[in-house]
Amino acid sequence: MRPGIGSALRDLAARVHATRFPLRTPDGVRGHELVRSIGDQLDDYLLPRLAHADAPLLVVVGGSTGAGKSTLVNSMIGAEVSAASALRPTTRWPVLVHNPADSAHFGDPARVLPGLRRVARSEQRGDDPQLRLVSSEAVPPGLALIDSPDIDSVEADNRALARQLLAAADLWLFVTTAARYADAMPWELLADCSERGTAVAIVLDRVPAAANREVRHHLGELLAAQGLESAPIFTVPELNLRDGMIPDAAIFPLQSWVLNLGRSERARERVMARTLAGALRAVPPRIEALADCAAEQEAAHDGLSRSVDVAFAHAADELARALVGGRALRGEVLARWQDFVGAGQFFRGLEPTVARLRDRITSAVTGRRDTAEPLENAIAGAVSVLVREQAVEAVAATSRQWQDSPAGAAIVQANPEMTRLPADFDARLRALVGEWIDDVNKLVGEVGQSKRARARILSFGVNGVAAVLMIGVFCGIGGDRGPQQRTSTALVADKLLVTIFGEDVTRDLAITARRSLLTDAGALLRACRAPYDHALAVSEVPARQAGALRGAAARLEELL
Ligand SMILES: Nc1nc2c(ncn2[C@@H]2O[C@H](COP(=O)(O)OP(=O)(O)OP(=O)(O)O)[C@@H](O)[C@H]2O)c(=O)[nH]1
Ligand SMILES: [Mg+2]
Structure with missing residues (x-):
């Protein structure tokens, strides 16, 4: 045996046990089973056997109930x-019969079957997995x-x-009957043994007596088909x-063959070496199969995570575009805006000089401060609709995509509230829009530096000017690509703001107002992805688990 195999196997065992299958992927169940069965074989057979090559040979007598x-x-x-x-x-609990000379070995859970509590044969204790130990001179030393x-x-x-016992066996004595030898379950386990290299x-x-020949012949065929043609068959009439x-x-042929495994060093060596070599050879391909299942988890997690990112980034972009793209300037907002600036008189053949326009706006707006409030309310409503629309779309798109994959569908099914907006969404949205409007008012109230600007603001009313600034933001003023609108609304809002603040300050104000709305709305959108992020965090797959398994398997393979 090459040095280093033991530590390569210990490393592998740690990685196998650390492999997680939190997501319901098509191969998740198979992955779980592989973790259990590879883990059992490493812990219960390979590691103990490598640590104690001279430990007694373990013969497990297994088969259907009542066989x-x-x-x-x-x-x-x-x-x-x-x-x-x-x-x-x-x-119900396995009984291990050994020679008195081997009592210390089997009594020590660190050496063999670490998961099983030891109890004396006569004891009847508890319901946890336990191993009953019986010492008997009838078993030669070096054999148990x-x-x-029963397996089924x-x-x-x-x-x-x-199954755990079979994984620990140096030899499986498979007991079956003429009536039951063709049952499916034992053959699954025999296939497993064949794959793992366990001697059978x-x-x-x-x-x-009458059935002997026919049954033996058929059984031989089944064994050959499983690659187990070298397994000896003992018939007990x-x-x-x-x-x-x-x-x-009737028992003598089997009894002498089995007990001889303890008496003859060569016979014992042959069985042990065969199972050990087979088990070692079987490890790398089984780890590869496990790594495939683990990689599927990683890919599924990445896919789910990507669909959340994409849907919510898209929503944030769309919101930014919609806000400056004039989508807020419809229906109620437009109607209240027209009330505000003078019942549509600006919108007929608007080509006056800046001075004339300013005068007309001033006279149109002055003394109509009360019209600012309905406009503000209309703006609040329109902004809420835009933000809500994007939040709904982002949540819908994410849940749609998650439901398209088995892993995501299982999560959504277990958490149906994920498909809806958070319960406090509307309250938070209302507060957010109200605060934004207050902020813009404050901004306008604080900015009037020059006397002239202050006078203008006073004559329009702070909330009137703030409303015009908001309309300006919706027209694209302060946007990344400058005013995007060439509509009369945009023209009027822009002229009005520039008249009051001058170009630079107008731009700065619009940038600030726009940013604060997008920042706050962005935070609210992010709150809508929290259930998805939480689900991803609790089903987090350890980083690179598949790669680490493959690496550890490759190191073992080099040593074999
Ligand atoms: N006549 C006869 N009866 C047998 C023979 N072997 C077992 N039996 C009877 O069959 C029944 C089941 O035998 P067990 O040895 O308890 O079977 P088992 O495989 O250990 O069953 P589980 O512990 O339930 O898995 C018992 O009543 C035995 O007495 C046999 O060779 N001849
Ligand atoms: Mg029994």
Whole structure:
């Protein structure tokens, strides 16, 4: 055995156990199973076996319930070490029979089957996984037999435990009967063993004399198809039991073959080396399969994360565009604006000089301050609609995209509120728009530096001027690409603002007003993605888990 294999395997075991499958991807369940089965084989077989090459050979007697496993073990030992009965299933916790000389080894969970608490045979303690230890001179030193719970139990715990024991075995003695040898479940496990390289021997138990030849032939064919043609087959004929034991003559061939594995160093070595080499060879391809499942998780997480980013970035862009693109200047806003600037008289053949225009605006607006409030309300309504529209669209687009993938669909299904805006959205939006309007008013109130500007602002009223500034923002003044509108509304708002503040200050004010609205609306939009971000955070896949697994597998492969 090359040095370094042990540490490569320990590294691999840590990475396997760290692999997470938080997302419901098509291969997620398979990934979970691989973590469990590769983890079991590393922890329960490969690492202990490599650490203690001279540790006793572990023969696990496994098969369907009622196949006669406990009876076989008792008969080989010549004493009732494990209860056999007509109750199904009978054996709930595995019974490990070993030579007294090996007591210390099997009693130490650090050495073998670390997940199982040790109990003495007579004890009946608790419901947690446990291993009953029986020492017997009938078993030679260097060999131990485990009577396992049934592999196809109705009890899920029995099933899982049986699999764990098989993963720990140096040799699986698969016990089946003439009636049950073709059942699907054992063959899945046999395929697993074949893949993992575990040595297998078959016991065809309780075979009626008449069926012997035919059954053996068919079983041989099935084994060959599974690549297990070298597995020895022992037939135990159906006989009446004597004191619960199979008569000596019937058990003898199997008994002497099994016990000889402890007595003959060569026989023991052969079985152990075969399973160890097979198990090591099987690790890299199994890790590759696990890495594929892990990579699928990473890709799914990235995909979900990207769709949130894209949808919300799009919404923020759209909002910025809509705000300066004149979309707010419709319906109610336009009607109140026309009231405000003088019932449409500006909108007929508007080509006067700046001076004349200024006078007309001044006279039109002066004394009509009360019209500023309806305009402000209309503006608040229009801004709310624009922001809400984008928030709804971003949430809808994200949930649509998530529902298109199995992982995202599972999350949305478990959290249906994700498809809607947050419950406090409208209250927050109302507050946001109100604060923005207040801010713009404050801005206008604070900016009138020159006497002339102050006088103008006073004559229009601060909230009137603030409303014109907001309209200016909607026309694109202060936007990245300058005023985008060539409409009469834009012209009038621009002239009016420039008349009051001058060009530079107008631009600065519009930039400030626009930015603060986009910043606050952006924050509200981001709040709408919080449930998605939260779901992504709790299903975060450890970074590069697939790559790390492949790297560790490649290092092991170099050592093999
Ligand atoms: N006549 C006869 N009866 C047997 C033989 N082997 C087992 N039995 C009976 O079949 C029943 C089941 O045997 P067990 O040894 O408990 O079977 P098991 O495979 O350990 O069953 P589980 O522990 O439930 O998985 C018992 O009543 C045994 O007495 C046999 O070779 N001949
Ligand atoms: Mg049993």
